[in-house]
Amino acid sequence: MQCSRFLVSGFCGVAGLMGVLLPVLAADRPVRPGSFYMSKNLLALQADDIANPGMLWVSDGESLWRQPVGRAQKSCASCHDAADVTMKGVAARYPAVDAESGELFNLEKRINTCRTRHQGAAALAYETDELLALTAYVAHQSRGERVKVHIDGPAAPFYEAGRKRFYTRVGQLNLSCAQCHEANAGRRLRGDTISDGVGSGWPAYRLEWQTLGSLHRRLRACSLGVRARQFDSGSPEYLSLELYLAKRAEDVPVEAPAVRR
Ligand code: HEC
Ligand code: HEC
Structure with missing residues (x-):
């Protein structure tokens, strides 16, 4: 590793340090949430749900949930009804294998597949506000649920x-x-x-x-x-x-x- 070339990134000092520390540090402890x-x-x-800027996407997601789209002119809600009931716990068990395709789906891919498979709509690109909003809305219904895949x-x-x-x-x-x-x-x-x-x-x-x-x-x-x-x-x-x-x-x-x- 050529540290001098990467000094500007700040990663290097730590990376060098890691080489020394690695053998003594074992990770035999519980994995903690990011907030820890x-x-x-x-x-x-x-x-704070009012101050958390991510909640803006969650509320946009709630509107999108009810919006009919695509050739089928169906909304997410027309099949899945109230998200706080039907989507509770879903994010906690994703990613999961899709039975039909055998592929591994995360939430984004599941949502996009509902669009293409069930709504006759185009898949949404990553980092578009729409996909982020729908993903955040669905994921938010599992807040507090424990991850189990x-x-x-x-x-x-x-x-x-x-x-x-x-x-x-x-x-x-x-x-x-x-x-x-x-x-x-x-x-x-x-x-x-x-x-x-x-x-x-x-x-x-x-x-x-x-x-x-x-x-x-x-x-x-x-x-x-x-x-x-x-x-x-x-x-x-x-x-x-x-x-x-x-x-x-x-x-x-x-x-x-x-x-x-
Ligand atoms: C040089 C150290 C370094 C390496 C290597 C690295 N990350 Fe990170 N990663 C960070 C830092 C710093 C952050 C921001 C602080 C944090 O949340 O851990 C971060 C954040 C994350 C987060 C977000 C955690 C949260 O709660 O928001 C995930 C997930 C993650 N990394 C996964 C990975 C994965 C998977 C790899 C391997 C492909 C990887 N990282 C490699 C340093 C690293
Ligand atoms: C025409 C009905 C229909 C519509 C509309 C629909 N879905 Fe689905 N959805 C399904 C079916 C059926 C499944 C089960 C997987 C499959 O067969 O594709 C599913 C599965 C899911 C799952 C995974 C649930 C689980 O327990 O694993 C999520 C998340 C989801 N849909 C989100 C959405 C979102 C978000 C929308 C709107 C963008 C949407 N769906 C629109 C029928 C629909």
Whole structure:
């Protein structure tokens, strides 16, 4: 690793430090929600439904939920009725394998499949306000529910791929997800406190972005941070990682839409 070239990013000092500290730091402790590592101010902002900027997307999602779209001119509500009943707990068990296609679906992909399969509408692109709003609205119905995903049967190969990726060193900084989020959780990095890398707060409002963003956008930022290849949002690489993160975070409560630095 050539630290001098990356000093400007601030990652390097910590990355160098990690090389020294890694062997002694084992992660034999419970995985905690992202909010555990947040400042008091951000925590207060997240907890206040009026002040939490992510709630704007949730209320937009509620309007979209009732809006008839596509060739079928059906709304989400026309099939799923009241989201606070029918969508409660759903986000806590995603990603999950779709029975019809055998593919691994996260919430975004499930919502888009309802659009194409059931509404005769086009899929929405990642990071569009519409997809973020619908995802945040659905995820919000599970707030407080504890994450519990299936990793057996058809989900097993996806889980295995995600687990492997989590522990594989990548990028010019040659770091795995685990080296930051397992071995160095609680340490400071570029003004952040490194968390356990849990996805249950997403989509989240990130101050740095000044908008709500998807979990895959966050993963792209982590890949960029170590100068590794960034996969597309919705890619099989990030989907299987998302499943591994969820299994790792079993019993952690959903806190979407979270607020993050
Ligand atoms: C160089 C250290 C580093 C590496 C390597 C890294 N991340 Fe991160 N990651 C961070 C930092 C810093 C943040 C922002 C603070 C936080 O929430 O942990 C973050 C945030 C996250 C979050 C959001 C957590 C939350 O509650 O909002 C997730 C999920 C995540 N990372 C997953 C991953 C995955 C998966 C990988 C491997 C592909 C990875 N990270 C690699 C440093 C890293
Ligand atoms: C014409 C009926 C119909 C419409 C309209 C519809 N869905 Fe669905 N939805 C389904 C069916 C059926 C399933 C079960 C999976 C499948 O067969 O595609 C499902 C599954 C889901 C699930 C996963 C539930 C679970 O328990 O795993 C979510 C989330 C969801 N839909 C969200 C939406 C959203 C958001 C919209 C509007 C953008 C929408 N759906 C529109 C019929 C519909």
